[in-house]
Amino acid sequence: MTATRFRDSARYWRTPLLPGADLLTAEYHDHAFTPHWHDAYTIPVIEDGAESFRYLGSEYVAEAGSVPVINPGELHTGSRAVDEGWRYRVMYAPIEFMHGLAADVAGRAQPLPWFGADVIRDLDLAHRLSRAHRLLEADADQRGGFRGIAADEAGMDSLAVEGALLDALSTLLVRYARTRPEPLRPIANDPRVETMKERLATDMTAPMRVADLADAVGLSPFHATRLFTQATGLPPHAWRTQVRLQRALGPLRAGALVADVAAATGFTDQSHFTRHFRRVFGVPPGRWQSS
Structure with a gap:
């Protein structure tokens, strides 16, 4: 059967x-x-x-x-x-x-x-x-x-x-x-990773280049990206997208328009926001909000 x-x-x-x-x-x-x-x-x-x-x-x-x-x-x-x-x-x-x-x-x-x-x-x-x-x-x-x-x-x-x-x-x-156990990898507590996270999360709407992160921690773009990915499990652009999505939840709960939330959290447009939101939450942001 x-x-x-x-x-x-x-x-x-x-x-x-x-x-x-x-x-x-x-x-x-x-x-x-x-x-x-x-x-x-x-x-x-x-x-x-x-x-x-x-x-x-x-x-x-x-x-x-x-x-x-x-x-x-x-x-x-x-x-x-x-x-x-x-x-x-x-x-x-x-x-x-x-x-x-x-x-x-x-x-x-x-x-x-x-x-x-x-x-x-x-x-x-x-x-x-x-x-x-x-x-x-x-x-x-x-x-x-x-x-x-x-x-x-x-x-x-x-x-x-x-x-x-x-x-x-x-x-x-x-x-x-x-x-919670101590991290097995010392890289997880590397202050350079925290510096890059801070730069990525400070202004979600500001454009950001890998070179900007690398300069902030004194590494080449290649080594900065590798260090960040090893520590967080995501490359810088994907990690920033996750932060944007988490920050979008509060305004959505408060009833803000989906298009306004998309713009305020740094997404290119509403369709860009919706595509990423659905991959993480399984529904479009408007439907999530209506609950």
Whole structure:
């Protein structure tokens, strides 16, 4: 019997019960995510099919029932690992929220939580995360007056929904959080890399040449590019594009026009912005914004 092929369909949404977070309910077949990062903890639950992704220099496969957590700021990709594709639910949990929850759970100040690269295979945790995500989506639908499939599950009040969220995320922290290890490569802490990052990120609309970066750190263009790529995993132009995309999210959330956001963050035009945005978030910026 042939498995059902998933379609490329994604819905981003938000909830006041997890302030500052983006949440995603999606399935993918043809779409492949280019190398990118998020300024939040990426906490997915694979519900069906399997996803393949590259992370911290290795290739991984996350199948149904697994939880492939990605730490903030870490490059990763994403594509189907099986013919039918994959379906998942994702919480992009803010750093401040997870850090505060870790301190609440421990009863004292904690270092920033960090998760190992290996895919978490814990069916109990996956069930807790999936249930919390579904209840949050149902609650968000009810608040918005929308009654979809998820809304049929909403038979409890916000206290219970928030309780399921805290239960799921605290279970993740207690079982799998650790302290971030020191970089294995000294190059990751090279001050010349930080100088180049600062130059690239200072003004997103200003034109920039490799020679400008090289002059700032006293290297040739070739050696400056190689040093930067080895340290960050992306060449300077691709790294700058990722910063532009992350900076675009705030104005989009605030309701700014997509064309204005594109111009303010240094993209050539709206179509250029849309093309890069879709590669990272799976939907055009206007649709992401409308959630």
